Amino acid sequence: MAKMMPELKSSSVIKRYKGGEPVLSKKDIPYEADCIFNAGVTKYHGQYIMVFRNDYQFDGVGSFGKCNVGVAFSDDGIHWKVKDKPFLTVEGMNDPEITKVYDPRLTVIDDVCYLCFAVDTKHGLRGGIGMTKDFETMEVLSLSVPDNRNMVLFPEKVGGRYVRLERPFPVYSRGGIDRFDMWMSFSHDLKYWGDSKLLAAVEDVPFANDKIGPGAPPVKTEAGWLTLFHGVDIDRTRGKNGWEARWQKRYCAGIMLLDLEDPSKIIGMSKEPLIAPETEYEVEGGFRTNVIFPGGMILEDDGTVKIYYGASDTVECMAEAKVEDLIALCKPV
Numbered sequence: 001m002a003k004m005m006p007e008l009k010s011s012s013v014i015k016r017y018k019g020g021e022p023v024l025s026k027k028d029i030p031y032e033a034d035c036i037f038n039a040g041v042t043k044y045h046g047q048y049i050m051v052f053r054n055d056y057q058f059d060g061v062g063s064f065g066k067c068n069v070g071v072a073f074s075d076d077g078i079h080w081k082v083k084d085k086p087f088l089t090v091e092g093m094n095d096p097e098i099t100k101v102y103d104p105r106l107t108v109i110d111d112v113c114y115l116c117f118a119v120d121t122k123h124g125l126r127g128g129i130g131m132t133k134d135f136e137t138m139e140v141l142s143l144s145v146p147d148n149r150n151m152v153l154f155p156e157k158v159g160g161r162y163v164r165l166e167r168p169f170p171v172y173s174r175g176g177i178d179r180f181d182m183w184m185s186f187s188h189d190l191k192y193w194g195d196s197k198l199l200a201a202v203e204d205v206p207f208a209n210d211k212i213g214p215g216a217p218p219v220k221t222e223a224g225w226l227t228l229f230h231g232v233d234i235d236r237t238r239g240k241n242g243w244e245a246r247w248q249k250r251y252c253a254g255i256m257l258l259d260l261e262d263p264s265k266i267i268g269m270s271k272e273p274l275i276a277p278e279t280e281y282e283v284e285g286g287f288r289t290n291v292i293f294p295g296g297m298i299l300e301d302d303g304t305v306k307i308y309y310g311a312s313d314t315v316e317c318m319a320e321a322k323v324e325d326l327i328a329l330c331k332p333v
């Protein structure tokens, strides 16, 4: 039986854009769209780029018939211009196994844009890595074995190897329930991954009792790799929330600091959530209420950090904090 969680609050260092208004939602999309969320964001050649998930054609019961990944561009990280057609679609993946593509993340390494993404396939969920030059087409570099997703890439090689965080789903070996942890793997070429290690487990995160997973690609600071993640708690006494018949989970954003030279070492972690669902868009009215799903983090030259997160699987929001405040939250473990 999962332990019950108290009410959770966001850290006081967090300032939500317009008190929690979305930066992107379905009204901004020039094609069929319903829920816009779980975006990856990066800054590339002075421009902000966002890749976002679009779920549409709700069945009226609990799921959407269609999903694609769109792309948007911005000069300030707040106001976005969405490209007139989706970037990634099931049809465009040219792989008859793939039935859905979603939850994209963006990392620039050596001036090249890489994406991490999830695909549902006829034989399990897989985490992918791709490369794009134009956000028109993507070359797939690797796809994991099932079940794995929530992958993010570090923005540079560490110790001569590419590094990714990921979240496999060991459904039988962790008690037959959600007990999913954060892992990491290494690669010399972004194609072959190995030397996998457990980074953090559910029981290491005081505000999670269900599962945890990577959030945004880590950002380099002098103190260490600043790393966002999501932590999930479940409470069986929670009733119906959102549009679904049953939704008893809550997703919060957490923050930790990894060692610069050995990122498998956690040097600090906040024991409290960085962002907990609190505002209207995060708590009420969405498809799945009580979800903060961080996927993008940008460190600006003045020390401001922009954090992008999906709110209630329905809209994309943004919050800011000072990098020194985020580092200070990561108390030694």
Ligand code: BMA
Pocket (backbone or CB within 6 Å): 038, 103, 251, 288, 291, 293, 310, 313
């Ligand atoms: C996870 C994924 C995410 C989603 C989250 C909350 O399992 O499906 O894409 O945001 O649940 O619904």
